[in-house]
Amino acid sequence: MTESAPTRAGARTVTVPDDRDGQRLDNFLLGQLKGAPRSLVYKLVRSGQVRVNGGRAKAERKLAAGDEVRIPPVRLGEEAARGAPPPGLLQRIEAAIVYEDARLLALDKPSGVASHGGSGISFGAIETLRALRPGQTLELAHRLDRDTSGLLVVAKKRSVLAELQALMRRPGGMRKRYLTLLVGRLPDGTLSVDAPLHVGLRQGGERHVQVDPDGKPSLSHFRVLERRGGHSYCEVRIDTGRTHQIRVHARHIGHPVAGDDKYGDPEANRRLRDRAGLRRLFLHAASLEFALDEGRAAYTINAPLAPELAEVLDRLA
Helix, strand or coil, X not given: CXXXXXXXXXXEEEECCHHHCCCEHHHHHHHHCCCCCHHHHHHHHHCXXXXXXXXXXXXXXXXXXXXXXXXXXXXXXXXXXXXXXXXXHHHHHHHCEEEECCCXXXXXXXXXXXXXXXXXXXXXXXXXXXXXXXXXXXXXXXXXXXXXXXXXXXXXXXXXXXXXXXXXXXXXXXXXXXXXXXXXXXXXXXXXXXXXXXXXXXXXXXXXXXXXXXXXXCEEEEEEEEEECCEEEEEEEECCCCCCHHHHHHHHCCCCECCCCCCCCHHHHHHHHHHHCCCCCCEEEEEEEEEECCCCEEEEEECCCCHHHHHHHHXXX
C-alpha cells in the first residue's frame, strides 16, 4: 500500500492495494483508522471529508485497486476511551459461534445485537469478534437486522469474503432459510412475493423500506409450516437480500411478522406479548447452504430456532 505525503490540514491520501480491490469504502476506512467506531467512519463519509479519486463517495462504494482515497485527520483518543466490549457481550458472542474452519466462522447472532456498530451502537457482533480474536482478519460477509436472530457469516480471508459476496449476488448462489411467525392465516402452499423494494430515510436518518415500482427487484417465498393460535408459523426462502425484505414483504401481503414494531400490527403485537410472552421480532435466520472453491467445498450451516421463540410457539399451541 502506498501513501502520499499528508495533504492540507493533515489529511493523507492512500492508494488502494491489489488485495483490497472490491472492498467497501467503509470497511477500508475501518482498516485505516484503527480504533474508530463505524459511526465515526459514516460521519466522515457523509460530510464529504473522505474523497475517492477526488470526489465524494458513499460508504458502500466498492473500491478498485489503484483508487486514491483521501482520509481526513481523526482524533481517536476520545473514541478509544470507550474501551473493549463489555464482558457480557464478549461471552454472548463467543458462545454464539456455531461453526468455524480456516475460511470462515458462523454466529447464531442473538436478537438485539447489531451486526456492526454505528448509529449510537459502540459494539456490534463484528467488533466484538475482533476483540475476541485480535490480529485476525474478520469481515462480515452479509448483515442481519439487529432484531433478527440467527446465522451471520464472517470471512477469515479477503479471498473468501470476495467469493461469498459474489455468491450472494448470484441467484441461488447462497440459499437462505428463515423461520417466522406471521400474523393471521396465510394461505396453504408456497406464496411467492415478487415486489421491488426502495430504501428511504426518515428524519433522523432512520431507514424505512417500502414496496415501490422503482425499487430494487426483491423475491421472497413464504410457506406455512404450522398454524399456531390463529397465526402462521412459516419458513421463508429469499432469492434476494434487500434491507428488511422479509418484514416489508410480509406486511405487503397483509400478514406482518409478529413482534415487528416497525412494519407490524401494534394491536396483534400487544396480544401476542400478553398471551405468549413475545417481546421481540419473530424472525430467525435458520440455515445457509452454499459452496466455495467453485463448488468443491459445500457448506450447510444450521441454527435452531431461538429458545425464546420456541417458547412462544409452545404457548400458542
